[in-house]
């Protein structure tokens with residue numbers, strides 16, 4: 001039977017949130033911030049735990065957040081022991097993939113998801129899994145077609161100078177979850193020399209594999225700033 005392991009990356013420190021505030025709640029890393037009495041990481045986690053095709057779930061966390069993790073997460077038969085992430089998201093994913101190789105080697109496919117995206121749905125998980133198990137691609141990501149117009153900008157001290165226009169035609173924002181053939185993404189992580197990847201599909205592109213863009217949603221926002229948290233609070 002096909003084995004699918006979900007990896008939730010939650011080892012970041014959320015520096016782009018306002019962590020300088022004196023309010024203690026604001027010092028909590030974003031993935032452990034609560035909306036309606038439930039931490040953001042639990043929204044993401046539940047979507048995988050409740051999905052019938054997902055066999056195992058692993059959270060990648062930061063060692064200093066261990067107490068927060070233990071306070072927030074309840075045991076579940078699909079949920080394996082947490083693992084410790086690295087300095088970058090790429091390193092955190094690599095740690096998880098090596099752990100899966102050593103501890104859940106029967107895994108055929110992995111789904112990788114940002115803990116900071118609490119609004120992902122069961123249907124969107126299906127949109128990632130289907131092309132993988134029907135072998136249409138070795139890498140699939142949720143994505144969302146660009147609606148705004150785009151320009152590059154150059155930041156000065158006082159303002160942002162507009163630079164070249166970037167056409168929105170065929171432009172897609174990349175989201176998570178992203179799904180992969182386990183062996184392919186493991187090899188890509190083990191052999192890449194480029195340590196600046198911010199998503200995992202770019203590692204597969206580096207080794208010449210095609211990626212499919214599956215249908216995500218504009219609601220599947222990643223909480224990056226406090227403004228995003230306000231947006232998510234209105235939707236959850």
Ligand code: CTP
Pocket residue numbers: 009010011012013014015016017031060085086087088089090092093113114115116117222223224
């Ligand atoms: N992440 C991770 N390990 C890291 C960095 C990030 O597991 N070393 C995770 C985050 O916890 C988050 C996801 O990757 O769920 C997306 O990263 P991002 O939104 O950049 O979160 P942070 O790195 O925490 O935020 P910031 O970049 O503002 O510090």
Ligand code: MG
Pocket residue numbers: 012089
């Ligand atoms: Mg980051």
